[in-house]
Amino acid sequence: LGWIAIFIHFAAQLMWSFSAISATWAAFFNYATLLTAGISFHLSVSEVFNTSRRRAIYLGLVGVPSVLYLVLLLWGPSQSVVYPLLLVVSVGTVVTLSFIQHGSGLYFFSVLAPVMAYCTWAVRAAAGHNPAAGLNFYLSIFFLVAGLLYWRKHRRFSPGAITTSASLVFWGLLFPLSEFLGRPLIVPAHDSVLQDLPMYFVALGMVLTLLENQTERANHVADQYQVLFNGNLAGVYVATLEGTLVDCNTAFVNLYGYETKEQTLALPVSQLYARPDEWKWLADRLRDYGQVVNHECRQRRKDGSTFWILERATIMTGPSGRSLMEGTVIDITKRKESEMALRQSEERFATIFRHSPIGCAVLTLECEFLNVNDRLLNLLGLTAEQIIGRSALELGLFRSKEEQQQLLGKLNSDGQVKDKELEFDDAAGRRHYTRCYANLVRIGERKCIFGMVLDRTEERDLEA
Numbered sequence: 001l002g003w004i005a006i007f008i009h010f011a012a013q014l015m016w017s018f019s020a021i022s023a024t025w026a027a028f029f030n031y032a033t034l035l036t037a038g039i040s041f042h043l044s045v046s047e048v049f050n051t052s053r054r055r056a057i058y059l060g061l062v063g064v065p066s067v068l069y070l071v072l073l074l075w076g077p078s079q080s081v082v083y084p085l086l087l088v089v090s091v092g093t094v095v096t097l098s099f100i101q102h103g104s105g106l107y108f109f110s111v112l113a114p115v116m117a118y119c120t121w122a123v124r125a126a127a128g129h130n131p132a133a134g135l136n137f138y139l140s141i142f143f144l145v146a147g148l149l150y151w152r153k154h155r156r157f158s159p160g161a162i163t164t165s166a167s168l169v170f171w172g173l174l175f176p177l178s179e180f181l182g183r184p185l186i187v188p189a190h191d192s193v194l195q196d197l198p199m200y201f202v203a204l205g206m207v208l209t210l211l212e213n214q215t216e217r218a219n220h221v222a223d224q225y226q227v228l229f230n231g232n233l234a235g236v237y238v239a240t241l242e243g244t245l246v247d248c249n250t251a252f253v254n255l256y257g258y259e260t261k262e263q264t265l266a267l268p269v270s271q272l273y274a275r276p277d278e279w280k281w282l283a284d285r286l287r288d289y290g291q292v293v294n295h296e297c298r299q300r301r302k303d304g305s306t307f308w309i310l311e312r313a314t315i316m317t318g319p320s321g322r323s324l325m326e327g328t329v330i331d332i333t334k335r336k337e338s339e340m341a342l343r344q345s346e347e348r349f350a351t352i353f354r355h356s357p358i359g360c361a362v363l364t365l366e367c368e369f370l371n372v373n374d375r376l377l378n379l380l381g382l383t384a385e386q387i388i389g390r391s392a393l394e395l396g397l398f399r400s401k402e403e404q405q406q407l408l409g410k411l412n413s414d415g416q417v418k419d420k421e422l423e424f425d426d427a428a429g430r431r432h433y434t435r436c437y438a439n440l441v442r443i444g445e446r447k448c449i450f451g452m453v454l455d456r457t458e459e460r461d462l463e464a
Contacts, residue, residue, distance in 0.1 A: 002040030009033035038142025061093040083126035144172030164205030171198035257302040274298035359453035381427030
């Protein structure tokens with residue numbers, strides 16, 4: 001908004017040079033645009049007026065009174081009590097809110113003392129025969145304070161911060177200087193290079209500050225990237241799609257058992273894979289889809305040993321515009337070994353379960369069959385499809401519901417049942433005399449019953 005006002009300021013001067021306009025209206029546009037620019041520059045760096053509510057207060061009690069002061073000065077009476085009143089309201093507003101924000105510290109009083117001295121002089125002059133001093137005060141304070149706050153905001157000895165702050169301060173000093181030198185205020189100074197010179201330096205300084213801020217942000221981002229890259233516990237690497245390592249972090253070097261980063265970067269990426277076709281698959285998939293997530297594969301260390309990694313890789317654009325791949329690798333060897341051990345254990349259990357000479361079954365806590373082995377299928381004379389999903393009571397393994405509830409009650413209280421006699425008929429009607437053993441087990445997140453049935457029919461026949 002400040003620079004829009006400055007643009008209008010110069011555009012209006014150019015327009016007046018080609019058209020006839022009264023000196024009063026020319027003065028209004030000249031100084032109204034400067035007031036708008038000063039107000040905008042002040043608000044853009046203010047720590048006090050940094051909320052919507054406080055900015056509204058500033059515009060209502062400082063900005064509007066300054067423009068009203070200009071209107072009265074141009075078209076109002078030469079002497080009026082309104083002039084000092086407007087100055088007192090504006091300064092009182094800024095001082096009060098600044099005191100609330102900063103308190104009674106050294107910074108507050110170091111700025112307050114010269115401002116109040118200048119304000120006192122301006123109020124006395126405005127109450128007398130020189131109301132133009134009040135407008136000079138408004139313009140001077142807007143740019144002076146903006147310059148001080150600009151420096152306070154950036155606080156660095158850089159060309160942009162120094163040029164902008166110094167130019168704003170110099171810009172603000174021009175107005176009381178013109179007052180003390182007796183320069184007429186109301187007539188626009190078209191030929192005054194001194195009046196316009198600070199604007200050019202402020203513009204240059206703000207452009208430099210923008211570039212400095214961009215550089216500072218870029219350096220900050222680069223530093224953060226280096227911290228994340230080098231400090232990452234996972235191995236991180238950057239490579240070309242042709243398989244040449246460009247960069248890697250310390251964790252990557254240690255993961256593959258090399259002593260230095262240079263040794264690792266000297267290797268082709270394919271040499272790190274236990275199977276070279278794994279690297280080809282990864283590179284081709286990256287070209288097609290742009291990323292690979294949760295890819296598990298075996299890698300090779302410097303000593304020739306292999307280990308498992310979980311890899312994520314994406315396509316990125318390098319500084320020269322070349323497509324590179326950035327990847328992250330995590331050692332999951334222990335997890336893979338645990339998974340393989342669990343899988344082998346499950347396979348062994350499944351083999352034992354399936355081929356056991358004793359009838360075995362896994363049931364729910366309501367005695368519905370979830371799984372059965374071949375021996376129990378032979379005992380019942382049924383297929384797995386005819387058993388799974390049906391209850392033991394429905395298949396006739398219990399004589400009554402009370403007998404089933406009795407077994408479940410003992411399971412819940414003791415956690416197991418031993419040597420329980422069961423009599424049932426198979427599908428062909430043959431009577432079987434068995435002994436049942438059951439335990440409560442947990443399969444995944446589910447609590448189940450693991451039961452074993454030992455057929456004693458032949459022993460009973462021999463005893464008979």
